[in-house]
Amino acid sequence: MFQSFEVTARPEQGPPRLRALRAEMAAEGLAGFIVPRADAHQGEYVAPRDDRLAWLTGFTGSAGFCAVLEEVAGVFVDGRYRTQVKAQVAADFTPVAWPDVGLGDWLRQQLQEGGVVGFDPWLHTPGQIHQIEDALKGTAIVLRPCDNLVDRIWPDQPAPPLGPAKVHSIEFAGESHDAKRARLAQELREAGHRAAVITLPDSHNWLLNIRGTDIAHNPVAHGFAVLHDSGAVDLFMAPSKLEGMAGHLGPDVHVHAPDTLLTHLAKLEGPVRLDRQSVPLAVAEAVGDRATWGDDPCALPKACKNEAEIAGSAAAHLRDGAALCELLAWLDAQPAGSVTETQVVTELEASRRRDNALQEISFDTIAGTGANGAIMHYRVTEETDTTLEDGHLIVLDSGGQYLDGTTDITRTIAIGAPPEDACAAFTRVLSGMIAMSRLRWPAGLAGCHIEAVGRMPLWLAGQDFDHGLGHGVGAYLSVHEGPQRLSRISTTPLRPGMILSNEPGYYREGAFGIRIENLLVVREAPALPGGDAHRAMLEWETLSFAPIDRRLIRPDLLERSEIDWINAYHAAVAEKIGPRVSPATKLWLDAATAPL
Numbered sequence: 001m002f003q004s005f006e007v008t009a010r011p012e013q014g015p016p017r018l019r020a021l022r023a024e025m026a027a028e029g030l031a032g033f034i035v036p037r038a039d040a041h042q043g044e045y046v047a048p049r050d051d052r053l054a055w056l057t058g059f060t061g062s063a064g065f066c067a068v069l070e071e072v073a074g075v076f077v078d079g080r081y082r083t084q085v086k087a088q089v090a091a092d093f094t095p096v097a098w099p100d101v102g103l104g105d106w107l108r109q110q111l112q113e114g115g116v117v118g119f120d121p122w123l124h125t126p127g128q129i130h131q132i133e134d135a136l137k138g139t140a141i142v143l144r145p146c147d148n149l150v151d152r153i154w155p156d157q158p159a160p161p162l163g164p165a166k167v168h169s170i171e172f173a174g175e176s177h178d179a180k181r182a183r184l185a186q187e188l189r190e191a192g193h194r195a196a197v198i199t200l201p202d203s204h205n206w207l208l209n210i211r212g213t214d215i216a217h218n219p220v221a222h223g224f225a226v227l228h229d230s231g232a233v234d235l236f237m238a239p240s241k242l243e244g245m246a247g248h249l250g251p252d253v254h255v256h257a258p259d260t261l262l263t264h265l266a267k268l269e270g271p272v273r274l275d276r277q278s279v280p281l282a283v284a285e286a287v288g289d290r291a292t293w294g295d296d297p298c299a300l301p302k303a304c305k306n307e308a309e310i311a312g313s314a315a316a317h318l319r320d321g322a323a324l325c326e327l328l329a330w331l332d333a334q335p336a337g338s339v340t341e342t343q344v345v346t347e348l349e350a351s352r353r354r355d356n357a358l359q360e361i362s363f364d365t366i367a368g369t370g371a372n373g374a375i376m377h378y379r380v381t382e383e384t385d386t387t388l389e390d391g392h393l394i395v396l397d398s399g400g401q402y403l404d405g406t407t408d409i410t411r412t413i414a415i416g417a418p419p420e421d422a423c424a425a426f427t428r429v430l431s432g433m434i435a436m437s438r439l440r441w442p443a444g445l446a447g448c449h450i451e452a453v454g455r456m457p458l459w460l461a462g463q464d465f466d467h468g469l470g471h472g473v474g475a476y477l478s479v480h481e482g483p484q485r486l487s488r489i490s491t492t493p494l495r496p497g498m499i500l501s502n503e504p505g506y507y508r509e510g511a512f513g514i515r516i517e518n519l520l521v522v523r524e525a526p527a528l529p530g531g532d533a534h535r536a537m538l539e540w541e542t543l544s545f546a547p548i549d550r551r552l553i554r555p556d557l558l559e560r561s562e563i564d565w566i567n568a569y570h571a572a573v574a575e576k577i578g579p580r581v582s583p584a585t586k587l588w589l590d591a592a593t594a595p596l
Contacts, residue, residue, distance in 0.1 A: 001349060002217070002361045005342050007381045009058040011090040017056050018092055020153040021068055031115025031141075032107070033149050036065040040122040041199050041222060042278040044480050045215045048158040052150040055157075058088045061377060062480075066093070067103055067117075069110055076103065079466025080376045083509055087375075104135020114140025121145040121281040126274075129281055145281065163213030165221040165241045167248045170209070172404050172476060174308025177209045178231075178250065184297045185231035188273065196273035196297045197265070197283060198225040202478045203298035208233065208253065211476065212241065217363050218478050219401055224261050224283075226268070227297060236261045262286045273297065295483075302474070303484050304497035309405075309475035310521055313499060314543055316357070316405030317519065321545040321573070322580035323351040324398070324409060328547065329581075329588035336390040336416040341367045341380040344388070344396065352400050362399035362406050362479040369394040369415065373513030376467055376505070390416030393426075393552070395505075395513045399479055408479050408501055409544045410517035414551045424461075425506045426514050426552040431457035432504040433516045434565050436469065436486070436540070440525050443536040447490035447500075454486070454504045463506055470501040473519055494538060498522045502540075518544035545573045547592035555596050567595045 025033050035057075039050035044062060054060045057073075061081040067074045076098035077085045085095045096106060107117065119129070133143060151157060170176060184207070188196060198204045202218070204225035205211055212221025223237030232252045235242075239255055249255070256264065265272075265283065270290025274283070278296055305313070327348040331339070345365045352358050368378035369388045373395040380386075388394055392415040399408035412426060432454040441450055447470070452459075454469040470486030473479055483492040484500055494500075503517030525539035547570060555563060570593035578586055 001346065003345055003349060003364050005345075005380060005382050005385065007383055009054045009060055009088065011058045011088060014056065014058050014090045015092045017153065018068065018073055021056065021149055022070065024149040024152055025068070025070070025118070028118060028146060028149070029116065030118045030144070030146070031111055032067060032069045032117035034065060034067050034103070034117065034119040034124070035150055036123050037061070037063060038123045040280055040282075041201050041224070042125060042280060043200055043202065043215070043218075043220070044478065045218050047161045047215055047222070049160055052148070052154070055154060056150060057093050058090065059085050060088060060379065061085070064098070065103075067106065072110055074106060074110075076101075076106075082466070083507075084375050084377065102131075102135055104132045107132075107136060107141055108139055111139075111141050114142075116142050116144050118144050118146040118149065120148040121285065123148070124281050125277060125279060126281050126284045127276040161214035161222060162238055162240060163221065164243070165210045165212045165237070165245060167245065168205075168209045168211045168476065169403070172308065172312045173209045174306040177207060178252075180207050180209075180301070181227065181231040181233060181252070184227060184301065185229050187297060188227065188229040191273070191294065193271050193273045193292060193294070194229050194269050196227045196294070197279060197287070198227060198296060198298060199275075199280065199283065200278050200296060200298075202474060202481065203296050203302060204233075204235070206302045206474075206477060207298050208235070208249065210245070210248075217360050217401065219359060219476060220478070223258065226264065234264060236264070275299075299483050300495070302477075303472055303481065304495050305475055305499060305521070306497065310497065310499075312404030313406070313475060313519075313521070316400070316402040317407055317543045318545065318576055318580065319355050319357070319402070320352065320400050320407040320409070321577050323355065323400075324348070324411070324546045325577055325581050325589055326351045326585050328411070328413065328592070329585040331413065332588060336392075337387055339388050340385045341369055341372070341388070341394075342382075342385045344394070345380060348396070348398060355400075355402065357402045357404060358400050359403060359476075360401040362401045362408055366395060366397035366410075368513055370512065371510050373412075374507040374509045374511065376507060376513070376515075388415045391419060392416070393418060393422055393512045393514065395515050397515060397517065401476060403476060406474050406476055406479055407544070408473055408517065408519060409546060410503055410515045411546060411549065412514045412516060412552065413549050418552055419512070422512050422514070423552050423554050424557065425463065425508075427554040427557045428457040428461055428463065429504045429506050429514050429516055430548065430553060430566075431558060431562055433502055433518070434562050436502045436504075437518065437520065437542060438565060440537050440539045441494075443538050444493050446493050447484065447486040448488050451486045451488055451490075454502065458504070458506060465505045465507060467505065470503055473499045473501060475499075494522050496522050496524050496538065499543070516548060518542055542569070545576050547573055547589065550592065550594070550596065553596065563596050570595070
């Protein structure tokens with residue numbers, strides 16, 4: 001199994017660890033210490049060695065941080081995790097609704113007499129620290145970089161990951177790393193930059209057409225890179241990861257031990273481009289006044305997939321859709337009360353594993369039935385495993401990492417007879433998902449300009465959800481990829497080739513959850529009769545194909561055009577997926593995709 005159901009953190013482990021951390025704070029003369037969920041590469045996902053937030057607090061979400069003071073320890077989580085954190089942390093920790101409450105404002109309230117708050121400069125970006133310092137102006141509170149105090153008290157901290165890297169075939173990459181480096185180097189020269197420091201693993205892995213195994217479910221190899229305006233790259237990665245890859249990397253990629261990074265940075269001639277949102281403060285300080293702020297040079301090129309990457313992703317989604325349909329057919333054949341969440345996850349992974357191109361799952365499968373479905377990023381364990389009962393909905397959010405693409409799809413499934421209020425909410429969620437899928441919009445708009453389209457049916461009913469409508473997805477890379485997002489805070493214009501999720505939802509704590517998700521790729525939209533000839537427009541192409549549970553749909557709440565969209569989508573599912581499934585599943589699929 002790629003997925004484990006082991007309990008990785010327990011609330012009762014937190015209080016003694018918190019006491020040990022406070023003892024270290026006192027020894028250092030600190031009034032506080034910040035523990036983020038981050039590593040030195042500033043990626044979203046961290047290796048076990050860097051999962052300090054979960055080790056200290058018990059909270060296992062993918063975003064957040066803990067601010068430990070002498071008398072209070074605030075665990076800051078966003079709307080996705082406010083239900084989850086209540087169950088995962090002990091009473092010694094205080095959940096804080098972030099970003100509604102910022103760390104700077106919270107520190108002002110808690111440390112009214114002032115004090116020194118420590119932080120690890122490898123785990124925070126300059127932008128993060130400057131934001132906190134701005135909020136602390138006029139107080140006696142001081143932020144001070146220091147050694148990581150959690151590492152001092154973690155006796156069995158795992159070793160750094162050293163999985164081997166591998167070549168990502170040109171068949172799937174669609175462009176050689178020589179061409180990528182030359183293209184991005186030209187952009188550096190045009191900007192007047194001598195070099196750019198790249199800390200995000202998915203960025204330099206994309207640039208060099210390599211993949212790795214250093215992060216569970218994310219095919220990346222940890223390291224740092226410096227791209228020079230000549231197109232040469234200094235790659236700071238453990239040489240043991242790159243054995244046998246000299247021929248692939250070629251003479252213009254120079255490999256160095258990671259612990260020599262700061263020494264090399266000190267010798268760079270400026271201007272050196274740094275991304276304020278992803279570079280660690282320790283790196284920025286090593287570059288010093290030679291630094292110039294700009295975007296990660298790989299971010300947009302990586303986000304705008306070429307035709308080989310899009311074709312690979314589309315092919316992966318068809319095979320993945322077939323695997324999901326085999327699971328859904330199996331699930332419908334099981335009587336209510338006879339199957340648990342872990343059985344669903346195990347059966348789905350077994351279905352995906354029949355594809356030899358599968359390398360990993362793209363994240364721990366979310367299979368939350370009943371009240372567990374209201375925990376947006378629920379991870380089932382041996383202790384929380386729950387039976388699917390009559391009247392439940394199960395939120396099934398899953399994906400695979402295939403050699404040719406990364407998938408992410410969510411379906412909400414009725415177990416037995418679903419409650420009427422759940423069906424009404426499901427139909428509103430579906431209406432929002434359809435609205436976004438059908439959207440055409442002027443080129444130049446960002447996610448923040450169009451995200452509300454997917455929320456409007458819920459808003460009209462006085463309902464909403466506390467996560468973004470969609471995130472970017474990589475090409476056999478991270479399942480969460482920036483800078484593209486469908487979010488009210490995303491200002492990056494959407495461009496052709498970008499792949500994003502479309503996943504509205506609704507969550508009623510203690511009762512049920514709903515989410516429906518397809519992946520979409522941005523395409524140039526053809527001109528329409530009577531349209532503005534001078535105005536470039538964009539539209540979506542759907543990549544994901546699997547039935548939407550007809551038992552949960554209230555047709556009377558939908559417009560005729562929405563019903564037509566569902567019927568056309570289901571006809572496409574039947575056509576594309578039907579030939580790929582077993583005869584028994586084909587019979588189920590025919591019924592599941594019948595017209596409304």
